[in-house]
Amino acid sequence: MEKESKIYIAGHRGMVGSAIHRALNREGYSNLITRTSSELDLRNQDAVANFFDEEKPNYVFLAAAKVGGIVANNTYRADFIYENLMIEANIIHQAYTHKVSKLMFLGSSCIYPKLAPQPLREDYLLTGLLEETNEPYAIAKIAGIKLCESYFDQYGCNFISVMPTNLYGYGDNYNLKNSHVLPALIRKFHEAKKENRPFVEAWGTGSPKREFLFADDLAAACLYLMKTYNGRELVNVGTGKDLSIRELTEMVANTIGYNGEIRWDTSKPDGTPRKLMDVSRLHALGWKHTIELPEGIIMAYEDYLSNQEVYAI
Template identity: 75%
Template sequence: MRKQDKIYVAGHRGMVGSALVRSLLNKGYQNIITRTSSELDLRNQAAVTDFFAEERPDYVFLAAAKVGGIWANNVYRAEFLYDNLLIEANLIHSAYQNKVEKLLFLGSSCIYPKMAPQPLKEEYLLSGYLEATNEPYAIAKIAGIKLCEAYRSQYGCNFISAMPTNLYGPNDNYDLQGSHVLPALIRKFHEAKTSHQPFVEIWGTGSPRREFLHADDLADACVFLMETYNDEPFVNIGTGEDVTIRELAELIRETVGFEGELRWNTEKPDGTPRKLMDVSRLHNMGWKHQIELKNGIAATYKDFLSNQEVYV
């Protein structure tokens, strides 16, 4: 990418998209175009077609998606499949039609089979059954990967894909019904602390292991890939390190300063037993995360405190 190139960040107000904008600006890219969902409905093919024809971006970061945690994925199954299929199909096709120089599609670690060997290597895609609770979202993301591969194969498009692990950071979703585990725990512990509750209830057994990557590290990796990577195989983005949900909860409790007890609701689902990314391909390219989990959680809680009126 050249500093003067026109770069479209789809989903710029979300956690990932806003991190991408920050990273690009910090690296000297100033010609960034964005649209809010009220300005451009990415599910509307005609609207997306008109937008690309008018703006003609050189590069596209496809970070727009309908996202959520276990509860939201399992309840809004049709929306997670339908909305995400439309968003990625419209953007990828319009990028092809308007000769976008390069596009990066962001997927998710949930694309991997539930019982895939650990750590998760890129070649494990489609090697087994998906986790049932988020299968529609995973199928949509797999379709996005395959669209990029197909447009590359048939039309020669330089479309690449990256699969981030579990993310957290500024502009996260803290809704207790629809959020992922880390932001949900930050809000739960904070509200329990301020209201002097004696305990916090957490879903599952606490035994599943998860990997967490700060959104600013993800954004840095995405810009790195956009600048240097031009091959078909998608690339995992993560830390290569994981913790149990119980360890995560204890770390967040300590950060927030909640002194009550943890109660595990074992009637609720755990989800996939373990999700750890094999990031050797990315490490071999020369990129590695910089923000360690403890420091990242502390910074994220500070951001949460500063923006409660927005997040809650």
């Protein structure tokens, strides 16, 4: 990518898209194209075609998606598969039609089978059954990967796919009904400390293990791969380290300074037992994360404190 290349960031107001936008700005890319969802409905085929006709971007970061935590994924199953399929199909096809130089599709670690061997290697895709609670979302993301592969195979399009692990960071979703585990814990412990509550309820057994990557680290990896990687195969992006939800919960409580009891609601689902990414391909390509989890939680909490009026909804 040249500094003056026309770069479209789909989903620029989400946590991942905004991190990519910041990273591009920092590196001096000045010709960035964005649209809010009210300005451009990515589910609308004609609207997306008209947008590409008008703007003719050279590069595309496809970070737009309908996302949520375990409850949202399981509750809004039709919305999650339909909206994500439409968004990715419309953008990827128009990128082909308008001869975009390169496109990056961002997926999710939930594409891998529920009981796949750990750590999760890229070639484990489609080797087993998916986690039931987020199967519709996962199938949509797998379809996005296969779209990129198919346009690569049939038309020679330079469309690459990256699969991030669990993400957190600036601009995260703190809505307790549909957020992911880490931001939900930050909000729960902050409010419990503020209101002197004697206990905080955490979901599940605490035994599942998860890996977490700060969104700005993901953005740095995306820029690196956009500049250096042109392969058909998807690339995992993560830290290669995980911890139990119980350990994470205690880490967040300590960071916030909450000293009350933690109670586990075992009626709530645990989800996949473990989701650790194999990042050996990424490391071999020359990139490694820089923000460790304890530091990242502090950064995320400071962001939450600075934006509580926005986040606490």
